[in-house]
Amino acid sequence: xxxxEASDNGGVKLFYRTYGGGPVKVLLIIGLAGTxxxxxxxxxxxxxxxxxxxxxxxxxxPSSGGVAESEGACGGIEVCAFDNRGMGQSSVPAKKSSYxxxxxxxxxxxxxxxxxxxxxxxxxxxxxxxxxCKLAAMVPQRVLSLALLNVTGGGFECxxxxxxxxxxxxxxxxxxxxxxxxxxxxxxxxxxxxxxDEYLGTDTRRAILYQQYVKAxxxxxxxxxxxxxxxxxxxxxxxxxxxxxEVIRSAGFLVSVIHGRHDIIAQIYYAxxxxxxxxxxxxxxxxxxxxxxxxxxTEEVNQALLELIRASEMKISPQDWTNLPEKSxxxxxxxxxxxxxxxxxxxxxxxxxxxxxxxxxxxxxxxGLFLLALEYGRKGIRSLKPVKVGSCLT
Numbered sequence: 001x002x003x004x005e006a007s008d009n010g011g012v013k014l015f016y017r018t019y020g021g022g023p024v025k026v027l028l029i030i031g032l033a034g035t036x037x038x039x040x041x042x043x044x045x046x047x048x049x050x051x052x053x054x055x056x057x058x059x060x061x062p063s064s065g066g067v068a069e070s071e072g073a074c075g076g077i078e079v080c081a082f083d084n085r086g087m088g089q090s091s092v093p094a095k096k097s098s099y100x101x102x103x104x105x106x107x108x109x110x111x112x113x114x115x116x117x118x119x120x121x122x123x124x125x126x127x128x129x130x131x132x133c134k135l136a137a138m139v140p141q142r143v144l145s146l147a148l149l150n151v152t153g154g155g156f157e158c159x160x161x162x163x164x165x166x167x168x169x170x171x172x173x174x175x176x177x178x179x180x181x182x183x184x185x186x187x188x189x190x191x192x193x194x195x196x197d198e199y200l201g202t203d204t205r206r207a208i209l210y211q212q213y214v215k216a217x218x219x220x221x222x223x224x225x226x227x228x229x230x231x232x233x234x235x236x237x238x239x240x241x242x243x244x245x246e247v248i249r250s251a252g253f254l255v256s257v258i259h260g261r262h263d264i265i266a267q268i269y270y271a272x273x274x275x276x277x278x279x280x281x282x283x284x285x286x287x288x289x290x291x292x293x294x295x296x297x298t299e300e301v302n303q304a305l306l307e308l309i310r311a312s313e314m315k316i317s318p319q320d321w322t323n324l325p326e327k328s329x330x331x332x333x334x335x336x337x338x339x340x341x342x343x344x345x346x347x348x349x350x351x352x353x354x355x356x357x358x359x360x361x362x363x364x365x366x367x368g369l370f371l372l373a374l375e376y377g378r379k380g381i382r383s384l385k386p387v388k389v390g391s392c393l394t
Contacts, residue, residue: 001015001054001089002015002016002017002018002054003015003016004016004082004110004111004114005110005114006085006090006091006106006107006110007103007106007107007109007110008098008103008106010093010098011091012085012090012091012093012098012107013090013091014082014083014084014085014090014091014107014110014111015036015082015083015088015089015090016036016080016081016082016083016111017036017052017053017054017080017081017082018052018053018054018078018079018080018115019043019047019049019050019051019052019053019078019079019080019081020046020047020048020049020053020077020078020079021053021078022076022077022078023076024076024077024078024121024309024313025077025078025080025115025117025119025120025121025144026046026077026078026079026080026120026121026122026123026309027079027080027108027111027112027117027120027121027122027123028042028043028079028080028081028082028123028124028128029082029084029108029122029123029124029125029128029129029131029132029135030081030082030083030084030124030125030128031124031125031126031127031128031129031150032126032127032231032232032235033087033223033227033228033231034084034087034125034126034128035083035087035088035089035220036081036082036083036088037081038125039079039081039125039294041294041295041298041301041302042079042123042294042298042301042302042305043079043081045298045299045302045305045306046077046079046302046305046306047077047078047079077309080111080115080120082108082111084104084107084127084128084131084231085098085099085103085104085107085227085230086099086223086224086226086227086228086230086231087223087227087231088220092224092226092227092230093226093230094226095230096226096229096230096233097233098230099230099231099233099234100233100234100237100238101127101130101131101133101134101154101234101235101237101238102134102138103234104131104134104234105131105132105134105135105138106138108122108131108132108135109135109138109139109142112142118142119141119142119143119144120142120143120144121143121144121145121146121147121308121309121312122135122136122143122144122145122146122147123146123147123149123305124147124148124149124151125149125150125294126149126150126151126265126266126291127231127234127235127238128149129148129149129150129151130151130152130153130154130234130235130238131234132146132147132148133146133148133151133240133244133248134238134240134244136247136248136251136253137240137244137245137247137248140247140248140251140252140253141251143251143253144253144312145253145254145255145256145308145309145311145312146248146253146254146255146256147255147256147258147304147305147308148255148256148257148258148271148274149258149259149293149294149301150258150259150260150263150265150266150271150291150292150293151257151259151266151270151271151274152266152267152270152271152274153238153239153240153270153273153274154235154236154237154238154239154240155236155237155238155239157266157267157270158235158236158265158266160264160265160267161264161267165188165264166264169185169188169189169264172184172185172188173185173189177222179213179214179217179218179222180214182213182217182222183210183213183214183217184210186213186217187206187209187210187213189264189265189290189291190290190291190292190295190296191209191289191290191291191292191295191296192260192262192288192289192290192296194262195289195290195296196209240274245277245278248278248281249277249278249279249281250281251281252281252318253281253312254281254282254283254308254311254312254316254318254321255275255278255281255282255283256282256283256285256304256305256307256308257271257272257274257275257278257282257283257284257285258285258286258287258293258301258304259271259272259284259285259286259287259293260286260287260288260289260290260291260292260293260296260297261286261287261288261289262288262289262290263289263290263291263293264290264291265291266291268286271284271286272284272286275324276324279322279324280318280319280321280322280324280326281318281321281322282322282324283308283321283322283323283324284323284324285300285304287300287301
């Protein structure tokens with residue numbers, strides 16, 4: 001099995017797999033509680049295979065071609081996908097402090113070094129996109145392009161929309177103890193209702209995916225307590241500074257921010273805001289889908305990734321790449337864009353906008369406290385349960 005030494009000296013090892021072959025290198029970084037094979041639709045779309053290179057009985061030589069010209073096999077691309085620390089077959093450090101997006105970005109850099117890649121196209125999903133941002137800011141010279149799928153800025157931005165559905169999903173997620181329970185809640189967090197309710201023959205997609213999820217979770221096992229709390233800590237403590245954003249924005253590589261409009265976990269508002277901060281390097285791609293838009297809208301996502309690779313290989317300028325409104329660069333212009341004032345009937349609405357935005361953040365904060373109180377309350381109740389003693393004791 002292929003393993004790579006992680007970034008620290010604690011004996012952490014990362015499990016990884018490579019697919020395809022060729023001069024174009026792509027590193028895929030998955031999100032919270034996901035494993036490397038969660039990238040299956042993108043691995044197939046980029047390389048034309050889902051068989052890992054270490055499973056090949058007869059290895060073919062690397063293709064001399066470049067990026068594929070159309071959908072299907074992409075013989076010129078080599079892809080690496082791996083399990084983040086805390087999940088899958090990678091090590092699970094016990095300390096919560098061992099999980100930050102910066103530490104996990106160092107893991108990814110160690111993997112690039114291990115593979116002998118000078119540079120790569122770096123694609124991340126959700127928490128993996130946060131890690132990808134950190135990586136790009138730390139070693140921009142190693143990044144050929146950056147794709148951020150269903151990304152947020154971490155911290156409070158990780159909280160879902162505050163409504164009845166998401167509260168129900170959050171409670172069910174905390175209560176899930178079996179593969180069956182986890183599979184049921186995962187479907188509601190990963191996909192849009194419209195997608196799940198579609199019929200494929202005599203069964204709904206929800207019923208079909210449910211069986212697949214139960215099988216997959218049963219085979220890999222539920223995420224460990226240390227791994228889950230550690231990865232949650234990485235998301236919660238993630239933050240991109242102005243300097244880091246500026247490094248990415250001005251590094252010269254192209255960025256695609258890809259998001260599902262109906263994502264209840266990572267709200268598209270924050271993805272658009274990040275894309276604006278990265279102007280003119282970034283292009284915004286919003287699709288009709290949920291949090292796992294890479295599965296729900298596979299063809300569109302794969303096409304967007306291939307377009308990003310092609311544009312990078314062709315040295316397309318950021319000005320020709322972006323589809324965002326033109327504005328002057330820098331953080332001052334971003335602040336002006338968010339706080340711009342327009343009047344309706346002589347009354348300024350910019351103040352109302354800021355008040356509403358702060359109120360929303362406050363409500364998300366209360367929602368977070370509610371979830372934490374619920375979890376610790378359940379733990380406290382369990383600790384108070386009477387202990388059974390042997391019959392010989394009186």
